[in-house]
Amino acid sequence: MVRTIARLTAVAVLALPMAFIAAEPAGASTTVGTCGHVQGSATFTPGITSTPTDQVIRAKGTESTCTPSTATGGYGTLTATIKSPKATCAKLAAGGQVVYGTATSTWKNGTYTKYNIRLTTGTGANATLANVYGTVTAGRFYSSTAPRHLTGQIKFRVTSGACTAASPVKSVAFNNTKPFVLYY
Helix, strand or coil: CHHHHHHHHHHHHHHCCCCCCCCCCCCCCCEEEEEEEEEEEEEEEEEECCCCEEEEEEEEEEEEEEECHHHHCCCEEEEEEEEEEEECHHHHHHCCCEEEEEEEEEECCCCEEEEEEEEEECCHHHCCEEEEEEEEEEECCCCCCCCCEEEEEEEEEEEECCCCCCCCEEEEEEEEEEEEEEEC
8 A cells, every 4th residue: 555655646746847857867968957956746636546547646846956047047836737547556556657747847037948748657665756757848948959858756755645435645745866957
């Protein structure tokens, strides 16, 4: 049950998103921005139980220690909406779940960055971790000639619910475990 809840949490947080920027990308790439701290919360609607149900995950959080500060103002807020089709406690507990959504970073200096994101939950001892991948689709850092990508990782913990019909998992808190990295 704890693993199930942890995985659910990871999926929820994924939603978050992440405007971000996390573990250093592999291969030859150029970093264009990082956020050292990302934290917040996410809600699941209608809530995860043992019955397969489509879930909408809405995340909201803060991004801080962001560089270059001239491009972002140094910090921002993020929102994300993620869809998890036919989610159940058992599927989430099994790990390796992949969910998709959109996210927006609204920066202190009044600019924004929009993303399409993909979150993949961990397995085993990493059940409460989610890897976040994405592509910048609009706003600050967008480039049609050199697409920008993001990578990051978040850790979740359930804050509401026990994954039962009487008490579905409804919310999680999350924080990044590696800086979020935006690159091309």
